[in-house]
Amino acid sequence: MSHIIATTEDDRFRVRLVRDEAPANPREHGSGRVHVLTIDTHLGRYLPVDADGGPLAAAWDRLKWDRWKGVETFIRYVSIMHGGIVLESAPQSGPRSLWYMTGDEILALDAGLLTEGYVEAEMEEYEAWAEGDVWGYVIEEYADWTRDGRPDESMTTWGEVDSGFDLYGGPWARACAREALAHHVARSACRAA
Incomplete structure (x- = not known):
């Protein structure tokens, strides 16, 4: 499946999106800094997002039995005891999960300025995959x-004159494709001059 999303004014170049048939799981290439605890796998239907759950997995194991207050208690625990941040993911299909970073990890990343956006970006990338x-x-x-x-x-x-893959999420992929087309056209104009 492919979609032509842009054509140059002179109709010389175009860019189309194609579905990546064998994308890499972004949690497996090791560049993520966010830890993930899987809350619910729907009776084993889904695999855990991360196998180990990070440094606070033992705390979650002590709290997860309480279906009504476990998540809320864990979020408060991470915030109060570790100065961290927790975001909950509840996609329509897939496991519910908690994505978190401790206070020390936040300081090492960006001194807490953009942490929630960083956690959310990793979460959205995984959900797209x-x-x-x-x-x-x-x-x-x-x-x-x-x-x-x-x-x-x-x-x-x-x-075909250029391509790029591993773009997680349709809006991001469309933006990257348009930018790549503009860059290629500018580069072609420089070579022709």
Whole structure:
């Protein structure tokens, strides 16, 4: 499945989005700093988001039995005892989970200035992967072809000139694709000059 999302004014270049058929789980490449505790796997239907749950997994194990107050108590515990932040994820399909960072990790990251946005970005990236909302872009150039010795026989095709993948979330993928098209067109203009 692909969608053409932009074409240049001169109709020479276009960019289309294609679904990434084998995206990498963003939690497995090790660049994440946020810890994740899986609350509910719907009786084993879903795998835990992270296997170990991070440094406060033992505290969650002591609180998770209380279905009504466990999450609220854990959030307060992380805030009061560890100076941290917790965000809850409850997607329509997939496990409910708690995404957190401790106060020391927050200070090491950004002194607490942008932490909630960082946690939310990692959470949204994972949710996009879990829902199959991972894309790539393909930039194509318009080409006219004529057969040697027969100028009356011609055809028109689009040929791939650039691509990029592992874009998590449709809005982000569309923005990246448009930016890549603009960059490619500018680069082509510089080469032609």
